[in-house]
Amino acid sequence: MKTAAPPPPAMREFWENLRAAPRRIVETAFRSGKPTTDRTRSTFVFGNVFLHLHSVRTHRWSLRWTTTMGLGIASLSAFLITLVTGVLLMFYYKPYPDAAYVSMKDIHFVVPTGRFIRNIHRWAANVMVVTVILHMARAFFTASYRKPREFNWLIGMGLLVTTLALSFTGYLLPWDQLAYWAITIGANIAQSPREVTDSLGITEWFDPGGLQRLILLGSDVVGAEALIRFYLWHVMILPLALAALIAVHFWRVRKDGGLARPADADQRLGPPPGETYPIFTEAPAKTYHLAAIVRGRTPLVGRGPENTVPSMPHLFYAELGVLMLTVCLCLVLALVSDAPLKELANPAVPENPAKAPWYFLGLQELVSFSAFMGGLGIPLVVLLGLGLIPYLDREEAGSGEWFGGPGGWPLVRASIALGLGASVVVEAVAIRFGWIREWFPKAPQLIVTLVNPGTVLALIYALYSVWLVRRYNSARAGALGLFTCFLCGFLVLTVIGTYFRGPNWVFYWSPADWPGH
Amino acid sequence: MTVTPKPPGSRLDPEPVPRRDVLGLASIWSAAAALLFSLFGMLRLPKAAVLSSPSKKFRVTLPDTLPAGEALLPPGRSVAVFRDAGGVYAISTICTHLGCVVKPIPEGFECPCHGSRFAPDGSVTKGPAPVALAWRKVSGSGSTWIVDEGATVPAGAKVAS
Numbered sequence: 001m002k003t004a005a006p007p008p009p010a011m012r013e014f015w016e017n018l019r020a021a022p023r024r025i026v027e028t029a030f031r032s033g034k035p036t037t038d039r040t041r042s043t044f045v046f047g048n049v050f051l052h053l054h055s056v057r058t059h060r061w062s063l064r065w066t067t068t069m070g071l072g073i074a075s076l077s078a079f080l081i082t083l084v085t086g087v088l089l090m091f092y093y094k095p096y097p098d099a100a101y102v103s104m105k106d107i108h109f110v111v112p113t114g115r116f117i118r119n120i121h122r123w124a125a126n127v128m129v130v131t132v133i134l135h136m137a138r139a140f141f142t143a144s145y146r147k148p149r150e151f152n153w154l155i156g157m158g159l160l161v162t163t164l165a166l167s168f169t170g171y172l173l174p175w176d177q178l179a180y181w182a183i184t185i186g187a188n189i190a191q192s193p194r195e196v197t198d199s200l201g202i203t204e205w206f207d208p209g210g211l212q213r214l215i216l217l218g219s220d221v222v223g224a225e226a227l228i229r230f231y232l233w234h235v236m237i238l239p240l241a242l243a244a245l246i247a248v249h250f251w252r253v254r255k256d257g258g259l260a261r262p263a264d265a266d267q268r269l270g271p272p273p274g275e276t277y278p279i280f281t282e283a284p285a286k287t288y289h290l291a292a293i294v295r296g297r298t299p300l301v302g303r304g305p306e307n308t309v310p311s312m313p314h315l316f317y318a319e320l321g322v323l324m325l326t327v328c329l330c331l332v333l334a335l336v337s338d339a340p341l342k343e344l345a346n347p348a349v350p351e352n353p354a355k356a357p358w359y360f361l362g363l364q365e366l367v368s369f370s371a372f373m374g375g376l377g378i379p380l381v382v383l384l385g386l387g388l389i390p391y392l393d394r395e396e397a398g399s400g401e402w403f404g405g406p407g408g409w410p411l412v413r414a415s416i417a418l419g420l421g422a423s424v425v426v427e428a429v430a431i432r433f434g435w436i437r438e439w440f441p442k443a444p445q446l447i448v449t450l451v452n453p454g455t456v457l458a459l460i461y462a463l464y465s466v467w468l469v470r471r472y473n474s475a476r477a478g479a480l481g482l483f484t485c486f487l488c489g490f491l492v493l494t495v496i497g498t499y500f501r502g503p504n505w506v507f508y509w510s511p512a513d514w515p516g517h
Numbered sequence: 518m519t520v521t522p523k524p525p526g527s528r529l530d531p532e533p534v535p536r537r538d539v540l541g542l543a544s545i546w547s548a549a550a551a552l553l554f555s556l557f558g559m560l561r562l563p564k565a566a567v568l569s570s571p572s573k574k575f576r577v578t579l580p581d582t583l584p585a586g587e588a589l590l591p592p593g594r595s596v597a598v599f600r601d602a603g604g605v606y607a608i609s610t611i612c613t614h615l616g617c618v619v620k621p622i623p624e625g626f627e628c629p630c631h632g633s634r635f636a637p638d639g640s641v642t643k644g645p646a647p648v649a650l651a652w653r654k655v656s657g658s659g660s661t662w663i664v665d666e667g668a669t670v671p672a673g674a675k676v677a678s
Binding site (some may be wrong): 352445 | 563564565568569570571592593595614615616617618627628629630631632641642643644645647648
């Protein structure tokens with residue numbers, strides 16, 4: 001009896017390797033095994049190019065709900081949602097006047113799930129604006145911008161500006177009436193330095209406003225060139241910039257020693273629950289001696305990792321939860337409310353009133369006093385002031401605490417009252433009695449530009465803040481007052497622009513009082 | 518010949534800059550300069566040399582029945598053409614505030630976007646507009662006129678009809 005010759009070893013090996021290939025692909029993709037021990041949990045994080053933006057271990061304080069409220073991750077989640085839905089919309093969108101509008105109609109009425117995807121895109125963008133602003137407020141009120149996190153505050157401001165620019169370029173694309181007149185107004189705000197150069201009579205030689213408008217529009221009229229440029233900004237330049245800034249922002253959170261926390265965070269947290277957070281369940285393969293030569297007051301030096309937990313799973317599961325909540329929120333909003341699409345752009349007839357989305361209506365209220373000061377001057381001063389905050393407030397008291405620092409919550413409460421009150425009063429005066437042009441028709445334009453309700457309000461806030469610095473002998477107190485006032489002014493202007501402005505930007509108590517056509 | 522030994526330098530003395538550092542710094546700065554210049558070159562591209570806008574000159578026929586001081590709005594153009602005892606003139610309907618289209622009203626012009634008001638001669642009477650509406654160049658005679666939206670003339674320059 002002859003037995004079959006055994007297959008040559010190479011062949012056997014081939015089949016075995018083929019069978020094992022799927023398992024090995026998975027193994028090699030995740031460079032370490034299952035994250036079950038402290039060590040594999042660590043390698044799970046720093047062995048992954050995306051996850052290693054996080055630190056390997058997270059302080060228990062950072063995981064408390066009240067520390068961050070998940071706002072940063074929520075804005076990242078909203079950005080990811082807009083990224084996915086935006087790419088889907090690009091399958092059908094055509095960036096050419098009139099064709100753009102028709103393709104929006106197609107997306108709305110013909111494309112399977114098109115309307116839903118567009119609604120999600122629009123709502124995620126709105127959610128992103130809200131969460132970015134709230135996240136900034138959180139970082140400010142918990143004094144998290146202080147050393148060594150000053151520069152990350154600046155990056156965060158870059159993210160805020162980029163987010164708003166993405167929103168602005170986004171609602172221009174449908175080429176409906178809103179889009180057309182928003183581009184027109186935006187381009188003319190870019191041109192508004194002429195308001196100053198005209199008053200000085202130097203526009204002929206020095207015209208930065210005209211140059212900005214020309215580069216923005218690619219032409220001297222709003223048309224195909226302008227649309228393709230805004231499209232390029234919206235789908236390419238700004239998302240890339242935003243993604244790069246996000247990566248640096250997250251990386252800096254890690255490098256700057258995790259989230260800010262109070263000096264006595266460890267005592268307030270108490271001892272970690274014994275069995276819950278095992279540390280070094282096996283002999284560590286790495287020592288932490290390198291940490292000893294790190295310069296400066298890195299929060300972990302000398303304190304050891306006692307109050308930290310592995311980021312996998314504790315932090316990542318929390319982040320996943322925030323992502324899912326954000327997705328749910330956007331889906332529900334998209335189901336409840338459709339993204340607007342007005343009539344086809346008509347260069348002959350502006351909408352009346354022509355209103356931007358809500359987050360720009362505060363700005364629109366400001367430009368209704370002066371294009372240059374409202375559209376460029378005051379926003380630039382506000383950005384400059386916000387950017388300087390971490391470099392002027394070098395104090396330590398209250399870091400990581402809500403409303404931490406001299407004054408605390410009572411000061412913030414008083415500032416809310418003043419911020420709301422001052423903006424309402426200034427607006428009421430401007431609405432009821434008019435402003436310089438009505439009082440002194442012959443006043444020079446430079447005065448009208450420089451002294452308008454917006455600048456007066458900014459000046460009141462600035463003086464109040466200086467007074468707070470002297471009263472409490474603390475830059476943080478001034479910053480608390482200024483930032484609170486700034487938020488309140490933004491709120492009041494936005495509400496007035498949204499609900500109380502009608503045709504010709506006239507004040508009405510209710511849209512029911514608007515004159516008919 | 519006696520050789521005077523160099524005094525021993527302190528280790529705190531700064532090291533002299535070696536020549537290679539000069540070369541190295543020069544190469545780094547020349548690389549930076551080259552990149553900067555290429556950036557300027559790239560920045561030239563977005564500024565269009567030829568603007569793709571339609572012709573700004575157009576012909577308009579003024580009906581004999583046009584009342585004095587009443588605006589004629591040629592479709593697709595952003596000027597209002599008038600005729601009165603002084604002659605024919607054209608005023609831009611682009612608001613000088615933020616570029617919305619103003620509407621002729623009996624008291625002059627009114628901007629729907631932010632409530633600027635202009636007198637019949639285009640000067641600002643109310644609102645945020647910084648300068649008066651521009652007067653455009655008009656030429657011709659009889660009932661046919663040529664308006665040039667690209668050419669501005671001083672306010673009050675009417676062309677006798």
